[in-house]
Amino acid sequence: MTTKHDPLETIRVDRDADGVVTLTLDDPTQGVNTMRAQFTDDLVAAVADLRAERDQVTGVIVTSGKDTFFAGGDLNELIAAGPDDADRVAADTARLGSALRELETFGVPVVAVVNGTALGGGLEIALACHRRIAVANPKAVFGLPEVTLGLLPGGGGVVRTVRMLGIANALINVLIQGQRHKLDKALELGLLDEVADDRDAAMAAARAFIAATPESAQPWDHAKYKIPGGATQHPMFAQNAPAVPANLKKQLKGAHYDAPHHIMCAAVEGAAVPVARAFEIETRYFVDLVCNSAQATNMTQAFFFDLQTINKGGSRPDGFERSTATRVAVLGAGLMGAGIAYQCAKSGIEVMLKDVTLEGAQKGKAYSQTLVAKGVERGKVSAEKGQALLDRITPTAEVADLAGCDLVIEAVFESTDLKHRVFAETEPVVAPDALLCSNTSTLPITTLATGVERQQDFIGLHFFSPVDKMPLVEIIRGEQTSDAALARAVDLVQQINKTPIVVNDSRGFFTSRVIGTFLNEAVAMLSEGVHPVTIERAGERAGYPAPPLQLMDELTLTLPRKIEAEYRAAAEQAGEDFQRHPAYLILDRMVEEFDRPGRSGGAGFYDYAEDGSRQRLWPGLLEHISSGETEVPMDDLVERMLIIEAIETVRCFDEGVIESMADANIGSIFGIGFPAWTGGVAQYVDQYPGGTTGFVARCKELTDRYGDRFVPPASLLAKAEAGEAFRA
Numbered sequence: 084m085t086t087k088h089d090p091l092e093t094i095r096v097d098r099d100a101d102g103v104v105t106l107t108l109d110d111p112t113q114g115v116n117t118m119r120a121q122f123t124d125d126l127v128a129a130v131a132d133l134r135a136e137r138d139q140v141t142g143v144i145v146t147s148g149k150d151t152f153f154a155g156g157d158l159n160e161l162i163a164a165g166p167d168d169a170d171r172v173a174a175d176t177a178r179l180g181s182a183l184r185e186l187e188t189f190g191v192p193v194v195a196v197v198n199g200t201a202l203g204g205g206l207e208i209a210l211a212c213h214r215r216i217a218v219a220n221p222k223a224v225f226g227l228p229e230v231t232l233g234l235l236p237g238g239g240g241v242v243r244t245v246r247m248l249g250i251a252n253a254l255i256n257v258l259i260q261g262q263r264h265k266l267d268k269a270l271e272l273g274l275l276d277e278v279a280d281d282r283d284a285a286m287a288a289a290r291a292f293i294a295a296t297p298e299s300a301q302p303w304d305h306a307k308y309k310i311p312g313g314a315t316q317h318p319m320f321a322q323n324a325p326a327v328p329a330n331l332k333k334q335l336k337g338a339h340y341d342a343p344h345h346i347m348c349a350a351v352e353g354a355a356v357p358v359a360r361a362f363e364i365e366t367r368y369f370v371d372l373v374c375n376s377a378q379a380t381n382m383t384q385a386f387f388f389d390l391q392t393i394n395k396g397g398s399r400p401d402g403f404e405r406s407t408a409t410r411v412a413v414l415g416a417g418l419m420g421a422g423i424a425y426q427c428a429k430s431g432i433e434v435m436l437k438d439v440t441l442e443g444a445q446k447g448k449a450y451s452q453t454l455v456a457k458g459v460e461r462g463k464v465s466a467e468k469g470q471a472l473l474d475r476i477t478p479t480a481e482v483a484d485l486a487g488c489d490l491v492i493e494a495v496f497e498s499t500d501l502k503h504r505v506f507a508e509t510e511p512v513v514a515p516d517a518l519l520c521s522n523t524s525t526l527p528i529t530t531l532a533t534g535v536e537r538q539q540d541f542i543g544l545h546f547f548s549p550v551d552k553m554p555l556v557e558i559i560r561g562e563q564t565s566d567a568a569l570a571r572a573v574d575l576v577q578q579i580n581k582t583p584i585v586v587n588d589s590r591g592f593f594t595s596r597v598i599g600t601f602l603n604e605a606v607a608m609l610s611e612g613v614h615p616v617t618i619e620r621a622g623e624r625a626g627y628p629a630p631p632l633q634l635m636d637e638l639t640l641t642l643p644r645k646i647e648a649e650y651r652a653a654a655e656q657a658g659e660d661f662q663r664h665p666a667y668l669i670l671d672r673m674v675e676e677f678d679r680p681g682r683s684g685g686a687g688f689y690d691y692a693e694d695g696s697r698q699r700l701w702p703g704l705l706e707h708i709s710s711g712e713t714e715v716p717m718d719d720l721v722e723r724m725l726i727i728e729a730i731e732t733v734r735c736f737d738e739g740v741i742e743s744m745a746d747a748n749i750g751s752i753f754g755i756g757f758p759a760w761t762g763g764v765a766q767y768v769d770q771y772p773g774g775t776t777g778f779v780a781r782c783k784e785l786t787d788r789y790g791d792r793f794v795p796p797a798s799l800l801a802k803a804e805a806g807e808a809f810r811a
């Protein structure tokens with residue numbers, strides 16, 4: 084139609100003979116639509132034009148010219164906003180909100196034809212329509228994942244989901260965890276109304292809806308509307324209301340997260356007032372997160388920008404064609420080998436799973452059988468697909484069966500000699516250019532590489548347990564590893580749907596080295612006489628997914644002792660002084676005096692029942708190990724854990740073990756449970772109040788109180804003095 088604003092940059096406007104106006108969201112500058120400033124301008128203009136021609140409009144269809152519907156807010160704009168921008172962000176948000184509100188109160192039917200993924204702001208646009216018709220697409224996802232970036236849906240998403248689904252339902256299924264739902268689930272929840280086979284059918288259904296319901300309006304604009312399940316004043320909700328914050332607290336285990344808190348307040352406060360007021364409340368909480376919450380900046384940086392850098396191959400050397408593995412030899416069918424075999428087969432790779440005996444290899448395959456059976460039972464995978472996955476895994480005890488494999492992943496016992504031996508028999512049998520990978524957790528890659536002919540094709544692939552659940556793989560480049568091999572390793576990790584970080588060879592690589600400092604710090608607290616319950620609580624308060632003593636039991640108390648012995652030997656060889664960390668005296672006693680090596684040994688910092696389930700902290704800790712009477716401020720306990728990991732990370736950068744901020748941040752969150760609110764272990768330094776200056780000042784304070792391990796590295800001191808951030 085010809086209007087005063089047409090043509091718009093990011094929205095195409097078409098009107099048919101029946102008076103149906105189609106708004107096609109199609110930003111020519113980007114592959115996906117986002118809510119950048121131009122889009123808001125265009126939407127406001129499009130709505131103004133509709134208003135001007137109101138009499139001739141019989142209905143509105145909102146759809147997208149991209150493969151996806153709409154991606155969401157413009158995170159570049161949001162992450163740049165600070166406290167001084169609050170008024171501007173509030174005004175922009177209100178402007179967009181008014182346009183959407185006007186659209187839904189127009190008095191004519193408004194239908195969203197959701198042709199693909201609609202997340203965040205994208206789904207919020209669809210929620211402002213009276214009917215949402217999706218195009219069948221098994222890949223599409225729908226949801227309001229803002230919370231995972233430390234934000235809340237500020238385009239009316241809180242208000243509309245609460246009024247559409249009820250307070251508890253909206254919070255649990257959409258808002259607090261930010262789930263990305265597949266089509267079926269989105270329909271079941273009521274985020275979508277109907278599904279059509281293709282775009283044409285969806286457009287036809289939209290027109291049919293418009294023709295059939297000329298007076299369409301949102302449910303909450305009807306006089307007799309009530310929030311499903313009751314508003315806050317309703318006795319039914321009032322009865323359950325106290326459970327909402329309590330459950331949230333339980334879920335977050337005492338760590339404070341701004342976004343879920345703000346979302347909950349916006350939902351509950353908004354439900355008690357008329358809808359126009361509810362939008363204002365939502366905007367207020369949204370603006371507070373965008374402009375004042377460090378967590379929002381941290382999480383947006385990590386979970387959007389850093390992850391995007393990695394997914395685009397940030398640490399992958401340039402100039403190599405993308406490779407695809409087709410047939411892998413997994414050596415060792417124990418805990419890790421079995422998990423790696425499953426993950427590879429799931430991604431379509433043929434797997435030869437080799438162990439010393441056929442029975443051993445079959446036992447490894449049985450792990451996949453169990454996972455597939457569970458998946459089929461829960462409807463996550465079809466029986467056919469599950470069987471096809473299993474058919475791709477061939478257990479064997481014969482080296483000759485590995486012929487033709489273009490990839491080897493070794494996961495036999497942690498011994499250099501044994502690893503050398505298995506590679507020596509494997510290398511001549513597999514494809515002449517097969518990539519040779521070891522899943523060692525502690526042995527130097529450069530040393531392991533000396534056991535093969537093609538050292539340039541040898542690389543570390545450090546998986547985490549359980550392989551099918553843990554998203555990270557740490558790729559370790561040995562001294563001889565070629566760029567080509569590194570590129571292939573990155574491709575492989577992405578092929579099997581994991582997130583790669585790239586590090587250089589050094590004792591403990593990056594992740595094990597950093598997590599070790601956290602665990603040792605917790606044990607050092609015990610040695611000072613801090614109560615073990617307080618230590619565990621500090622870990623939870625900091626936001627770690629598992630408290631430190633519990634985690635140490637899982638990883639065993641013997642492993643750190645082995646690692647210490649290696650450090651000691653290395654120091655002696657280099658003629659250096661070796662200073663024992665205070666944690667080791669306790670670990671020595673736990674293992675030697677009390678025979679408590681960790682969960683797998685039946686006893687550790689905790690007691691375990693016969694069936695291995697964790698019972699309680701071992702009462703003997705207070706008798707033999709810690710008086711439990713030393714009072715250390717909670718803030719110190721919490722920050723000692725976080726800061727000691729950050730200091731070790733700075734050292735890893737200094738030594739060239741890790742080179743990318745994105746890898747450090749994502750590696751720490753995905754691999755070793757560094758709290759998500761920080762945006763990762765490198766980001767933690769920059770987001771510390773006062774930046775690098777505040778961080779080193781706090782390190783000095785902790786050094787005076789707890790020891791030299793908190794002395795800030797010289798490189799960081801230099802940055803602090805120059806007023807520079809840690810992130811270059």
Ligand code: NAI
Pocket residue numbers: 414415416417418419420437438439443493494495496497498501505522523524525545546547548
């Ligand atoms: P595991 O003890 O469960 O499995 C090792 C398997 O290797 C056993 O099934 C054994 O029969 C097999 N094996 C021994 N000699 C062999 C040979 N000559 N040919 C073929 N198979 C042989 O050990 P796990 O835990 O799976 O560890 C394997 C490797 O992965 C180790 O290097 C370990 O350090 C590393 N790793 C372990 C992690 C964990 O959480 N358990 C995490 C990351 C790495």
